[in-house]
Amino acid sequence: MPAATPAPITVALLGGGTVGSQVARLLTESAPDLAARVGAPLQLIGVAVRDASRPRPGVPADLLTDDAAGLAARGADIVVEVMGGIEPARSLILSAMAAGSSVITANKALLAADGATLYRAAADNGVDLYFEASVAGAIPLLRPLRESLAGDRVVKVLGIVNGTTNFILSKMESEGADYAVALAEAQALGYAEADPTADVGGHDAAAKAAILAELAFHTRVTTDDVSCEGITGVTAADVEAARDMGFVIKLLAVAERTADGAGVIVRVHPAMVPNDHPLASVRDAFNAVFVEAESAGEMMFYGRGAGGAPTASAVLGDVVAAARNRVSGGRGPTESVYAALGVRSIDEARTRYYVNLDVADRPGVLAAIAQAFADNGVSIQVVRQDGHGDDAGLIVRTHLATEGALRRTVDNLRTLDAVKSVVGVMRVEGEAGP
Numbered sequence: 094m095p096a097a098t099p100a101p102i103t104v105a106l107l108g109g110g111t112v113g114s115q116v117a118r119l120l121t122e123s124a125p126d127l128a129a130r131v132g133a134p135l136q137l138i139g140v141a142v143r144d145a146s147r148p149r150p151g152v153p154a155d156l157l158t159d160d161a162a163g164l165a166a167r168g169a170d171i172v173v174e175v176m177g178g179i180e181p182a183r184s185l186i187l188s189a190m191a192a193g194s195s196v197i198t199a200n201k202a203l204l205a206a207d208g209a210t211l212y213r214a215a216a217d218n219g220v221d222l223y224f225e226a227s228v229a230g231a232i233p234l235l236r237p238l239r240e241s242l243a244g245d246r247v248v249k250v251l252g253i254v255n256g257t258t259n260f261i262l263s264k265m266e267s268e269g270a271d272y273a274v275a276l277a278e279a280q281a282l283g284y285a286e287a288d289p290t291a292d293v294g295g296h297d298a299a300a301k302a303a304i305l306a307e308l309a310f311h312t313r314v315t316t317d318d319v320s321c322e323g324i325t326g327v328t329a330a331d332v333e334a335a336r337d338m339g340f341v342i343k344l345l346a347v348a349e350r351t352a353d354g355a356g357v358i359v360r361v362h363p364a365m366v367p368n369d370h371p372l373a374s375v376r377d378a379f380n381a382v383f384v385e386a387e388s389a390g391e392m393m394f395y396g397r398g399a400g401g402a403p404t405a406s407a408v409l410g411d412v413v414a415a416a417r418n419r420v421s422g423g424r425g426p427t428e429s430v431y432a433a434l435g436v437r438s439i440d441e442a443r444t445r446y447y448v449n450l451d452v453a454d455r456p457g458v459l460a461a462i463a464q465a466f467a468d469n470g471v472s473i474q475v476v477r478q479d480g481h482g483d484d485a486g487l488i489v490r491t492h493l494a495t496e497g498a499l500r501r502t503v504d505n506l507r508t509l510d511a512v513k514s515v516v517g518v519m520r521v522e523g524e525a526g527p
């Protein structure tokens with residue numbers, strides 16, 4: 094007697110845009126392989142969009158619906174949320190879980206704002222919650238943090254997780270372009286939205302930093318816990334000064350344990366990275382995340398951080414994992430926030446700094462400036478001076494110092510007669526040593 098064909102695993106898609114249409118395409122095109130990997134066929138039962146009358150390449154017209162609430166509550170084995178935004182995405186996910194569906198989402202904004210509610214609903218309903226695509230698109234990163242490194246102790250996560258800003262900074266570097274020119278080019282090429290605020294303001298990277306920090310440090314972290322500064326203040330002069338010193342400027346998401354090990358600091362800001370650091374060569378729209386763990390040492394994850402097909406690849410990986418759990422009766426990983434480390438202020442973060450000053454060119458100036466650093470316990474690593482006549486440019490690079498001490502130093506510098514203006518202050522990341 095032939096073996097009975099296993100019942101299909103049903104999949105409902107909430108969203109049929111850039112990512113959703115690619116998920117639908119892959120579910121259809123790769124159906125035989127996916128069925129073999131899961132042990133049961135995957136059956137797409139509906140795709141919810143705002144405008145169901147508009148044809149979508151790769152999405153069968155008879156599956157399109159504008160009734161997202163109805164589709165979410167239909168009790169599919171797996172609901173994939175790729176609509177974006179907080180509402181109605183959150184309500185739809187909760188209604189799907191209440192109906193017994195496992196949920197896959199790419200929605201970093203929702204996870205970083207209110208992941209706890211989603212985790213709780215998944216636990217209450219005995220379903221899975223997977224979200225690999227929410228950070229760094231196609232790059233397998235959350236599963237390694239959540240599963241492969243579950244036996245290690247992560248010390249630091251340092252990454253380029255926003256392709257739009259990386260593209261803009263790469264253009265500023267390679268073409269000497271001003272920020273506004275590089276942004277306009279990114280918009281013309283489709284790498285930046287018409288309203289680029291979420292990207293250039295660092296908010297998208299901050300949401301991803303919160304998700305990474307929560308998984309890395311087993312501690313609940315939300316967007317509000319992330320200190321966030323975007324790239325709008327980065328100038329062509331900063332980029333040039335960085336280049337002269339052998340650095341590039343990157344927008345970094347950083348999550349790290351405090352020196353006492355009892356806290357975690359999560360921050361997003363532009364920083365100078367030495368040319369020989371692996372993150373320095375990550376260009377254009379690519380993403381990369383550098384993870385440092387106590388036993389494993391340093392690792393880097395690199396690849397495409399966005400785009401329909403790359404992001405859909407990560408979504409499909411989660412669909413296969415959730416579907417296998419359905420077939421085997423298993424469960425995916427649940428929320429792990431047992432460590433409950435305190436989320437500390439960026440004032441406690443220890444990093445190196447570059448300070449660019451416009452100073453009067455007369456004797457004693459250097460001594461006064463060095464004193465301002467010393468008074469605040471900030472030790473100077475390198476000083477470079479150029480210019481003649483009345484004005485001189487002075488660039489100071491420091492050893493490790495706390496953010497608070499550096500801020501006090503800069504406040505002091507602004508009060509000195511010798512200092513005409515503080516032209517730029519930027520953190521330096523990725524250098525070894527004190």
Ligand SMILES: NC(=O)c1ccc[n+]([C@@H]2O[C@H](COP(=O)([O-])OP(=O)(O)OC[C@H]3O[C@@H](n4cnc5c(N)ncnc54)[C@H](OP(=O)(O)O)[C@@H]3O)[C@@H](O)[C@H]2O)c1
Pocket residue numbers: 107108109110111112113141142143144145159161174175176177178181199200201202226227230398399400401404
């Ligand atoms: N694009 C990427 O590269 C990327 C990468 C990683 C993560 N993500 C995340 O993936 C998610 C989707 O992004 P995307 O770029 O695919 O967005 P998108 O192209 O704007 O697609 C959103 C889809 O959701 C539908 N939709 C939105 N609100 C709806 C509502 N209230 N009811 C019914 N349908 C609704 C839209 O319908 P219409 O088509 O009718 O407007 C559209 O099909 C977001 O959370 C995003 O952050 C995206």
